[in-house]
Amino acid sequence: MTAKDNKGKEIFKQSKIYMPIPQQLGRGDKMGRGPYEKSGIIRDTSLPPGRPVHENFDISFPSGEYEMTVDVELVYLPFGARDSDPFTWQKVTKKVSIEKGGV
């Protein structure tokens, strides 16, 4: 997720990873990478079937800014990095503003 101010300057960036984290050779605390060394699961942050996953992000408006544009992307990264064969699963872009002035 990224947020930009009215001038296009990035003011917020955060990502979350959803995946089963495999255990290296079924022992210890290290993650395994290739199928040849995976034998277990240390932690699972993948999207579970049928159960919604909720995330909340608080983004502060920089001083003097009244608008921001937020891009929220769900990207599939087969190799775990954005530079190798990613594809955007879903993307939502929204522009929001706060009131100027008032009491």
Add this chain to the structure above:
Amino acid sequence: MKFLRSIAVAALLALPLLTGTLWQDAGAAEPKKAASVDELAKKYDSSSCKACHEDIYKEWEKSLHARPMFGTGRTAATIKTTVTNGLTTWKYSGVKKPEDVTVKHLMICAKCHLPQLSEATDDVAKEIVKNVFIYTDPKASDDAREKAIDVISKANINCLVCHQRNAIIHKWVDGTPQKNEVYGSKNGEHADPAHPVMKKSPVMGESILCGQCHGLGPNFELEHPTQCATLYASYLFAYRADGGQETCQECHIKKSKLGHNMQSYRDPGMAKAAVDFKVDMLPHQWRDGAKMVPVNVVKVQILNKAGHAIPDG
């Protein structure tokens, strides 16, 4: 004399046992193993299926099942790292260099990516590995890489793997798949001279058919257990356990309308069907004493509508 007669009787008694054993061995003799990728592809040649099942065959040709050892290229690359980062680095694997890879070693991938490799000689494993290394060599010519892809993709998960070899799971109940039979949804005659008998597979429409490869976790039957897919475990313990009713085939073949071109997230229709993505925003001004602090709360809801976790792994 009595002693000799005893020996003669004992020998006569032993003869049927001996001949029985010999006959049994001959009957149970394993068929000749394929000695090249070409031979293995021929042994599992399903091209004759196309004559009557053309649409299904064409669907399958678009699927990754038609090139399971190559995949999108990523599978071939992972087979290479299995050799370079795995097999050749392990003390007791018996593999010092890629040329040492045998069927036993490659089965840690081929158990699912090419299960019929178990019916081939070590030369076939070496031929596949050699071509995987050509494909992944950045110095290889385009022509050499294309030829390598052709070899890697020649043997595959085709009609005969799912509708014959792997069509029966509980063999003590349902018997062993026969080479002259194909397995589907009904019994009867089958027009293909090589497979004249059609039999009903009790699991052809069941998720367990797919679960044979699409994974529970570590493959403990291997000397070196590997873990590639875990989707079937997720399907069983996170989807069915929560009341999910659909089968793999219902979503990936029927609802998707992709038939035997079974796809996952790379198909736009499947990707859209699998995940609901909702984003709400709440810009507001928090009052900290006399000071207004403007903040935007972004609320994201992701709902996985598939019958298993996303992603696999």
